[in-house]
Amino acid sequence: MKIAIFGVGAMGSIYAGLMAEAGHEIWAVDIWQAHVDAINQNGLRVEGARGDRVVPGIHATSNAADVGVCDLYVLATKAAGVGPAAEMIAPLMGPKSMLITIQNGLGAGERIARFMDTERVLLGVADGFGASMKGPGQVHHNAMNLIRVGEMNGGMSERLQEITQVWQDAGFNAQAFADIDQLIWGKYICNVAFSGPCTVFDYSLGELMADPAAWSIAQGCALEVYALGQAKNISFTFDDPLAYVEAFGRKMPDARPSMLLDHHARRRSEIDAINGMAVELGKQLGIATPYNEVLTAVIRRREAGF
Numbered sequence: 073m074k075i076a077i078f079g080v081g082a083m084g085s086i087y088a089g090l091m092a093e094a095g096h097e098i099w100a101v102d103i104w105q106a107h108v109d110a111i112n113q114n115g116l117r118v119e120g121a122r123g124d125r126v127v128p129g130i131h132a133t134s135n136a137a138d139v140g141v142c143d144l145y146v147l148a149t150k151a152a153g154v155g156p157a158a159e160m161i162a163p164l165m166g167p168k169s170m171l172i173t174i175q176n177g178l179g180a181g182e183r184i185a186r187f188m189d190t191e192r193v194l195l196g197v198a199d200g201f202g203a204s205m206k207g208p209g210q211v212h213h214n215a216m217n218l219i220r221v222g223e224m225n226g227g228m229s230e231r232l233q234e235i236t237q238v239w240q241d242a243g244f245n246a247q248a249f250a251d252i253d254q255l256i257w258g259k260y261i262c263n264v265a266f267s268g269p270c271t272v273f274d275y276s277l278g279e280l281m282a283d284p285a286a287w288s289i290a291q292g293c294a295l296e297v298y299a300l301g302q303a304k305n306i307s308f309t310f311d312d313p314l315a316y317v318e319a320f321g322r323k324m325p326d327a328r329p330s331m332l333l334d335h336h337a338r339r340r341s342e343i344d345a346i347n348g349m350a351v352e353l354g355k356q357l358g359i360a361t362p363y364n365e366v367l368t369a370v371i372r373r374r375e376a377g378f
Contacts, residue, residue: 073238076101076142076164078157079149080111080132082203083174085211087146089118089127094242099139100132101160108132110209119206120213122243136160144235147173151180151345158184165192170235172196172221176263176330177345178256178353181224193224194235195252197259200324218245222252257297257306258316260346265294265317267331268347268367274332278325281318291317292363297350303357331371338378343371 073096077088080102092098100116102108111132118127133139145161147154154175161171165188173180174196184193200217221236223229228250239246249255269290270280281287291314298313310316334341348368354361 073097073143074141075099075144075146075238076139076161077146077148078102078136078161079147079153080104080107081148081150082205082211083198083201084146084148085116085205086118086201086203086213086216087148088130089116089211090122090242090244091238092116092127092130096238096242098130099142100130101134101136101139101157102132103134104208105134106208107205108134110207114209117206117210118213119211120203121216122213136164139164141166142169144238145169145171147171147175147180147184149175151175151177151183151342152340154180154183155186158187162188170194170231172235174198174219175345176259176267176342178260178349179345190224194221194232195224195256196221197252197255199259202327216245218247220247220249220252220255222249222255224252226251226253251307254307254309257301258309261294261297261301261313262317262320263329263346264297264350264364265290266321267329267341268293268343268364268371270329271332271335271341272367272370276326276328277321281321281325289363289367293347293350293367296354296359296361296364299359300350300353300357300361303359304353335371335374340375340378341371343368343375347371 075096076099077084078101080100088098088100115126115128149157170192172194197220202214204212206212232248236246236248273286294313294317331341347364350361350364
């Protein structure tokens with residue numbers, strides 16, 4: 073299968089490396105030219121979870137037009153890059169091409185819909201996936217739990233199962249789900265509870281939960297999102313959102329959200345797709361979201377100085 077990965081940061085590089093090892097023709101598209109050049113010249117070095125090796129044969133480029141028609145496009149950019157990447161992919165897609173988008177937060181499908189018919193778009197959720205860039209052409213794979221895949225409009229289909237099998241054959245723990253929105257929102261409520269608060273207070277997950285005042289703010293963020301999900305008829309897998317997010321945090325107390333890491337590096341974060349999206353949905357649904365509104369305002373103000 074010919075597969076193009078758009079956004080070859082830490083997670084995208086792991087996708088590219090493992091799928092190339094599985095025998096697929098892989099194209100890696102990214103704006104980081106040094107990374108692109110290193111992959112083309114020396115291969116992609118993948119360290120960590122499955123050993124230290126160099127994966128050869130990946131075609132890396134910063135020009136999407138080089139890629140051409142693929143069987144599968146994997147959109148692995150940050151939230152802000154989804155729209156621009158979809159705009160580049162739209163004219164490349166053939167009559168049988170599929171696209172899967174895997175991001176934090178909400179709204180990826182809607183961003184893609186501005187540039188193409190979403191009839192051939194699948195949504196993915198990465199759970200417990202840890203990776204970090206060590207330098208151009210070099211990625212470290214920390215952990216991997218589950219990649220959930222679903223049709224954007226719900227239901228189980230043959231193509232969904234086929235694409236899920238592609239991920240499984242490449243060594244990923246992947247599973248197809250009929251109700252992907254349920255899973256996206258399950259992850260989203262945890263993103264909202266930890267990303268914004270950890271970033272504002274410069275805490276790991278465990279440090280946030282150990283500070284009663286800060287944890288109360290995080291819980292407020294989670295409760296607001298739970299109310300939004302109920303208003304949108306999301307079938308949550310839990311009845312107690314506070315117990316759910318706390319259990320999530322207890323599993324990885326030393327983890328620091330990518331939003332916080334972005335701020336340490338003085339990069340703009342995915343705030344618009346996470347806490348900021350809760351504010352936007354609250355306005356649409358007529359539901360107050362004061363906790364998320366304040367955190368979003370603070371983070372956006374900080375990022376204005378980056």
